[in-house]
Amino acid sequence: MPIRAVVYTSEAAAGIAASSPGQAGRRLCEIVDDAARFNRDAGVTGILLFDGARFVQYMEGPDDGLQVAYSRVLGASSHSGLIELQRGRVGQRRLPFWPMRWLPVEPSELRRVASADWTGFVQREGTGASTSATGMELLHALAEPHAASPSKESP
Template sequence: MPIRAVVYVSEAVASVADSGSGLPSPKLDDLVKDAARFNRDAGVTGVLLFDGSRFLQYLEGPEDGLAVAYARVLGAQSHVGVVELQRGRVGQRRLPFWPMRWLPVDRLELSSVAHSDWTRFNRRGDADAMNATAMDRLNALVIPHVAAA
């Protein structure tokens, strides 16, 4: 079964965004728990990066499950200004670790991943290289959390 992926960025609404305390609203945990329950049944995995005001989410899974999960994302009232960065087929799952999990990142990390090359969700293997792909950079942010879990 072919695996497809989609990645986007968006702005958190005030009820979800960091209120200046350095911590996100408890509503973010509730949203992610709900997404994880849904994604588990749909066969979708993914990660949500959050810098206190902006999201970058990567989702992957079978075409039908991903389509429904992404439709839920597009209809969510927790964010605005969704900009799709890439969508397409991937040979195998790139981030099979969780049905959904959010990770705190700083603004520069989120920006670096968002503005990197998302073409075909390629990985070169070196997140520190000048020509690192977006998947290289995303993977470098995710892997420490996988090892810690």
């Protein structure tokens, strides 16, 4: 079964935004826990980067499950100004670690991921931190250190 993915950036709603990077209120944790429960049943995995004010989210899974999960994202009141960075086929799962998990990142890291090249979800070997790294490579480099941690949905 082909695996499809979507990645987007958006602005956190007032009730979600944090005073500093790495902090999130109870509301964000509830949203991520709810998404994880839904995604588990839909066969979707993903990650949500949060800098205290903005998100970058990457989701992947079978087409039907991803469509339903993404439609929930599009209708959510927890964010606004959604900009889709890329959508398409990835061939195999790139981040199979969690049904959904949020990771705190610095604003500069989030900007770098959001502005990187997402064309085709390209991921080469050993280039995760280089200046020419693709969006997928940057995302993988941020997620990989957390992959061995327990599969709780929020840090």
